[in-house]
Amino acid sequence: MRHGESVMNTDLLIQGAELMLLGMGIVFGFLTVLVFTLRGMSLLADRLHQPEQVHPELPPPIDVSDHRQVIAAIAVAVSRYRATHGA
Amino acid sequence: MRHGESVMNTDLLIQGAELMLLGMGIVFGFLTVLVFTLRGMSLLADRLHQPEQVHPELPPPIDVSDHRQVIAAIAVAVSRYRATHGA
Amino acid sequence: MRHGESVMNTDLLIQGAELMLLGMGIVFGFLTVLVFTLRGMSLLADRLHQPEQVHPELPPPIDVSDHRQVIAAIAVAVSRYRATHGA
Amino acid sequence: MEQGFEAIWRSMGIANIEIGQIVMVLVGAGLIFLAIRKGFEPLLLLPIGFGCILANVPVAGLAEDGVGQLLLAGDPAHLGALAQVLGVPVGELGDGVKHAHGAASSEAKLLAHNLGYEPGMLYQFYAVAIGSGVAPLLIFMGVGALTDFSALIAKPSTLLLGAAAQFGIFSTLIGALALNVIPGFDFTLAEASAIAIIGGADGPTAIFLASKLAPDLLGAIAVAAYSYMALVPIIQPPIMKLLTTQSERRVEMQQLRPVSKLEKILFPLTVLLLCLLFLPSAAPLIGMLTFGNLLRESGVVDRLSKAAQNEIINAVTIILGLSVGSKLQADKFLSVETLGILALGAAAFCIGTAAGVLMGKLMHRLSGGKVNPLIGAAGVSAVPMAARVVNKVGLEANHHNFLLMHAMGPNVAGVIGSAVAAGVLLAVVGG
Amino acid sequence: MEQGFEAIWRSMGIANIEIGQIVMVLVGAGLIFLAIRKGFEPLLLLPIGFGCILANVPVAGLAEDGVGQLLLAGDPAHLGALAQVLGVPVGELGDGVKHAHGAASSEAKLLAHNLGYEPGMLYQFYAVAIGSGVAPLLIFMGVGALTDFSALIAKPSTLLLGAAAQFGIFSTLIGALALNVIPGFDFTLAEASAIAIIGGADGPTAIFLASKLAPDLLGAIAVAAYSYMALVPIIQPPIMKLLTTQSERRVEMQQLRPVSKLEKILFPLTVLLLCLLFLPSAAPLIGMLTFGNLLRESGVVDRLSKAAQNEIINAVTIILGLSVGSKLQADKFLSVETLGILALGAAAFCIGTAAGVLMGKLMHRLSGGKVNPLIGAAGVSAVPMAARVVNKVGLEANHHNFLLMHAMGPNVAGVIGSAVAAGVLLAVVGG
Amino acid sequence: MEQGFEAIWRSMGIANIEIGQIVMVLVGAGLIFLAIRKGFEPLLLLPIGFGCILANVPVAGLAEDGVGQLLLAGDPAHLGALAQVLGVPVGELGDGVKHAHGAASSEAKLLAHNLGYEPGMLYQFYAVAIGSGVAPLLIFMGVGALTDFSALIAKPSTLLLGAAAQFGIFSTLIGALALNVIPGFDFTLAEASAIAIIGGADGPTAIFLASKLAPDLLGAIAVAAYSYMALVPIIQPPIMKLLTTQSERRVEMQQLRPVSKLEKILFPLTVLLLCLLFLPSAAPLIGMLTFGNLLRESGVVDRLSKAAQNEIINAVTIILGLSVGSKLQADKFLSVETLGILALGAAAFCIGTAAGVLMGKLMHRLSGGKVNPLIGAAGVSAVPMAARVVNKVGLEANHHNFLLMHAMGPNVAGVIGSAVAAGVLLAVVGG
Ligand code: NA
Ligand code: NA
Ligand code: NA
Secondary structure (H helix, E strand, C coil): CHHHHHHHHHHHHHHHHHHHHHHHHHHHHHHHHHHHHHHHHHHHHHHCHHHHHHCCCCCCCCCHHHHHHHHHHHHHHHHHHHHHHCC | CHHHHHHHHHHHHHHHHHHHHHHHHHHHHHHHHHHHHHHHHHHHHHHCHHHHHHCCCCCCCCCHHHHHHHHHHHHHHHHHHHHHHCC | CHHHHHHHHHHHHHHHHHHHHHHHHHHHHHHHHHHHHHHHHHHHHHHCHHHHHHCCCCCCCCCHHHHHHHHHHHHHHHHHHHHHHCC | CHHHHHHHHHHCCCCCCCHHHHHHHHHHHHHHHHHHHCCCCHHHHHHHHHHHHHHCCCCCCCCCCHHHHHHHHCCHHHHHHHHHHHCCCHHHHHHHHHHCCHHHHHHHHHHHHHCCCCCCHHHHHHHHHHHCCHHHHHHHHHHHHHCCCHHHHHCHHHHHHHHHCCHHHHHHHHHHHHHCCCCCCCCCHHHHHHHHHHHHCCHHHHHHHHHHHCHHHHHHHHHHHHHHHHCHHHHHHHHHHHHCCHHHHHCCCCCCCCCCHHHHHHHHHHHHHHHHHHCHHHHHHHHHHHHHHHHHHHCCCHHHHHHHHCHHHHHHHHHHHHHHHHCCCHHHHCCHHHHHHHHHHHHHHHHHHHHHHHHHHHHHHHCCCCCCHHHHHHHHCCCCHHHHHHHHHHHHHCCCCCCHHHHHHHHHHHHHHHHHHHHHHHHHCCC | CHHHHHHHHHHCCCCCCCHHHHHHHHHHHHHHHHHHHCCCCHHHHHHHHHHHHHHCCCCCCCCCCHHHHHHHHCCHHHHHHHHHHHCCCHHHHHHHHHHCCHHHHHHHHHHHHHCCCCCCHHHHHHHHHHHCCHHHHHHHHHHHHHCCCHHHHHCHHHHHHHHHCCHHHHHHHHHHHHHHHCCCCCCCHHHHHHHHHHHHCCHHHHHHHHHHHCHHHHHHHHHHHHHHHHHHHHHHHHHHHHHCCHHHHHCCCCCCCCCCHHHHHHHHHHHHHHHHHHCHHHHHHHHHHHHHHHHHHHCCCHHHHHHHHCHHHHHHHHHHHHHHHHCCCHHHHCCHHHHHHHHHHHHHHHHHHHHHHHHHHHHHHHCCCCCCHHHHHHHHCCCCHHHHHHHHHHHHHCCCCCCHHHHHHHHHHHHHHHHHHHHHHHHHCCC | CHHHHHHHHHHCCCCCCCHHHHHHHHHHHHHHHHHHHCCCCHHHHHHHHHHHHHHCCCCCCCCCCHHHHHHHHCCHHHHHHHHHHHCCCHHHHHHHHHHCCHHHHHHHHHHHHHCCCCCCHHHHHHHHHHHCCHHHHHHHHHHHHHCCCHHHHHCHHHHHHHHHCCHHHHHHHHHHHHHCCCCCCCCCHHHHHHHHHHHHCCHHHHHHHHHHHCHHHHHHHHHHHHHHHHHHHHHHHHHHHHHCCHHHHHCCCCCCCCCCHHHHHHHHHHHHHHHHHHCHHHHHHHHHHHHHHHHHHHCCCHHHHHHHHHHHHHHHHHHHHHHHHHCCCHHHHCCHHHHHHHHHHHHHHHHHHHHHHHHHHHHHHHCCCCCCHHHHHHHHCCCCHHHHHHHHHHHHHCCCCCCHHHHHHHHHHHHHHHHHHHHHHHHHCCC
16 A cells, blocks of 8 residues: 555656646746737837827826825925925 | 413523523623733733833834825914914 | 517517507606605705704714814924924 | 506505505604704614615515515415425415425525525625624624724723623513513513613624524614614613712712733733633624724734725625615514514613613722712713713713713723623523 | 646637637727727726626636536536436537526536536626626615715706606617517517617616626627717717707706705605605615615715715726626627617617707797707716716807706706616516 | 523533644734734734634634534534435544535535524635635735836846746645655645645735635645745845855846836736636636736726725735634644645745746846846745845845836736746646
């Protein structure tokens, strides 16, 4: 029985080794393909860049709830201005 | 039947009374033990207090988002004060 | 078979027409009743308006927790100002 | 066409509404009125009132499960199949469904599902939120994250005030069983226990226990619990004044010592440890309460603490309220039992308050007059309302007497006390 | 090793992708493009588009239930067991699964579960969010909490404009049935009703009704509904101008009276009451809409109102969008029926707009010229886009003519109107 | 009375607690200590530690399903019925339940439900959050919404560093299988794969994979993964210094080019497309990650992006943490296997770091010295801790050497890399 187990375990180790080769192969393969695809994507994006300029009305990231942030920022700016300009 | 019911109900009342004694006993027992354990805890915490001082970098309870509110509020307060006092 | 299908479809179309009449009838009926009920509601609200004045303590939209922060912040700001300006 | 009109007519509320449903719609409207106009625990009573109205919309069956929808639809073939599964004549299906349990109930549900009947919206909310027990526990987590236990840590002896006030629970239990001598009342020990927990003056604990011990009474129990919590400023002062003298009420208490950050962190873990050792049946309630409190006090997981205090508790409250409302169906709520529950609940609050004050008087004597007995009234919990009432009554007796912080100790002790009482009831009755 | 490579190759998308899936990936990408670049209802169309791509990932079966996973895995023993449960030959399992219902369907699901097949991620999202009906209702609660009905309360007669615009729904229903004369179309009354609701111009109502009456068409219906809502500024103006004269469009309307707080509180309860009395089948939709509105207007539960307007609606929108996308699987979407649905949806919007404007003209006459007929176009709902379009067309005719507030009345009336229409369809067709 | 006392005594923790539970309570307390005092990934380890304590509350069975509750209750009639369903003698019920699967397991659950046993609180959290696979995926969506991939887009070659670091995963897989020579260890291929994923240094990926491949080991795997992520500042620097020369560490890298908005929008779609074509088994993980990132970068759905970054991720984290804790029950955690997992996890981190640095050295050579090899260490992910460690080690060698932005590329590449590795393991082992 002990012998059978060890055979089984060797089988399992071989399977594991195969899985390692396969896995690292796929991980490297996938990410290498991604490297080239991303370069292609960047080239494509660069070409499409001009039309993008035509639509500058994409919504700004600040939403209404941030209002307070804006007020805070304005207040800080004003107080700095005063501090600098001796008001 | 009526008689049987009333016997049953007396049984139930006895069970209820037992449950009351048991329940109040456990509630008082549990909370009394808790009283003493909490006192022990406070003593323990007091002893451990010195090492705590060594690590004063525990994050403060005010997080960033509140920060901005506070800044805004301070700014408003300061500007009102100035408005009132002619600064 | 083709004939049977077309008969079936005519049946379905008739059902659909019935459903249209019924549906538009109910939509108009429901919303017409709602028109009159809303008018009644407004009259009723108008009459109940005086008592409402008696209870002007309905909670304001600002909740307590924010309030306290602002007050706290103002208090801190004011006390710092005083500390700095010797008030 | 005629058929369509008839279908529509048959589907209309006015063709089907029962008197009980009309009454319950008025009850729901009344709860909403109390919530909006009188400020009665609006966060819960407004959704409960609205859920009550929705649960009593005729025909729609929003609070019914699949089997209930099958009964409402009234298809003879389907009724026959259901009767066969339950082993009752078609004529007695109503009772058969009510009393079905175990395998028969599971099979009836599967049949209804296979025949295409799906549970109503409110039933689904109930199953997810309360049937699973999860919603009250998440609320309790939020309560833990919102509660500062400093006053209790500074003066642990106030725990005894929170213990005494639980007498309201157990005396009500006897009261409920005693009511059985009146014809029409027939509370089991489990039902009496679920009713008694109203005396704990703690909403989520009451809902959690009722969902385990007496789901059919849950609606009345939750409504009573939240209503009386809102009425604390009216119920408590007369009792407090009756049981104390003017000079007792005037007692000013010594300022509480400051509590260290470490103590605050160790507190929830200590409470959890005792619960683990002595009352595991209270572990869900005490566990979530102390978990929320540890999120708050640890200082390293502010994101999670705020989520527990805001997003989670708010969303859960909405669904919990509607779910409780779903249990306010006419046939379940409009019974003499509900009147009994309302009466018992009022008694529970009064007795709990009295027991707390009396324990306060005892501590007053034993401490040589340092303890103001009024703070015992806060032991019923109803956080923070009861503590505010103590403060107000104290101020009436002595204009320099600020008892708020001193009452917070027994007040939060009352939360732990009623969770412990719930644990005892679950262990003995629900086992 | 070879075995591993083969397993990996067999598991790769490129070895399995079908032409239909490629097309659907492009459709998903197109929806995302419209959402980001053209601003087409991005809150819904972006998640729907992304869900569409995910649902068409080959092999992964993200939108399949356990039975679908079993079919994808293709284990002969498991296929045999499934065929036996369904009572069909193994070769016809695809159709057998599609047409299974009731007990057979339940048993097939149990078999798949017992054999270890679990539903894909998107299927789970769909089951929880849409299968249960809960997500569109929670969105509707949020809509109620976000909507100010003042304009409607000030001028209830605008409800009739909201009623007229529902003609788009019912004429489309006829249209869908008429399409059946074309080979390839075979809409049932339930399917035609689900398609017709696109004319309601209300996303959650459309999803709710389609999930009840025609789940297989839900993807196409939701995409059509949201796309046309985004196209309202293009679809409506020509129709509005065609049906009105320049002088009609110039009419300036009298300022609306202010509405009291009490009226705003009573409004949701009034609408709910009428729904309860006359159209219980609309109770889930109307109930949640008015509940959300009451949370908003009551003024005592701001925590809950904000949760309904933000946290809840945002989280639900994400899951709802992905779930709708899960219904955009190639085999379901790429059919001539989808083209029919898109065409019918466009017709529905046009007819609804026209009916609203014509009713506006009638009110213009009856009111002695006080009503600008343009505001009838807002009766289709598509809140607040349609009202803004009315304002813009009004301004084009008369630079001092601000119709926005006046158009909000019919606009929100359209939401109620299409919920009522959905209730009628559910009562007659879904019963 | 006596009966009551006995019932209470029998229900007490101290009468039932087992030594294993005491140990696990200490483990839970230890995790909480590490989270609060040492700042070890507190967002996860604090809830996990608390969940661990709750799962080991004696008698309560908070982490047990209905069948577990039946066993705990110990009613002889019920045990007999369960034994009959499972076809085992009553004496062997413990093992019988553990090994039941498929139909027998379903029937046992139905029996327990019909007999009135309901799953404990933590079990329910686990079933909803992890059993369904949904919680780690929602966290991943949040990670996507929180992550800026600019550094990776600017320099895609750093993806290879993220690839190399995955060697930690696959070598650990071999290590786990090799451990089987030691008596007491008997890891299957699926279990070894689940353990190996610790080397991915990515919490949600580890939990997702473990829940699919080895649910019983999930607790130990998650604890190991988060603990070692917290230990990254201690584990990595010695290895980084051992494998690099001082002059290599001094290399300053060229500033990254700015990345356009359009590139950021196309990035998630590109990654998704490759996943769809080449590794559909990674679609749930990669799909939700890229979905979250698209919500962020699209700029048109800020409401949803913020919900994903805050409300959703916070609420899910709380439930996920408690659920992971539920798997830290004494009988599952206190075994020699856990020690093996902890040892293997440490090895995985070391090997992954080394592989990343060695690949960094290779890129250093190939690029003619432009690449600082330290940034390879960030390839293990553990975002953003590993990148910060790189920055710190770089600064030690050269006070003007700010590597943070350069390390972010491999750092986020590591997230993608380990999701790909998880996809491979699922496709080969989980198929
Ligand atoms: Na209490
Ligand atoms: Na509409
Ligand atoms: Na990684």
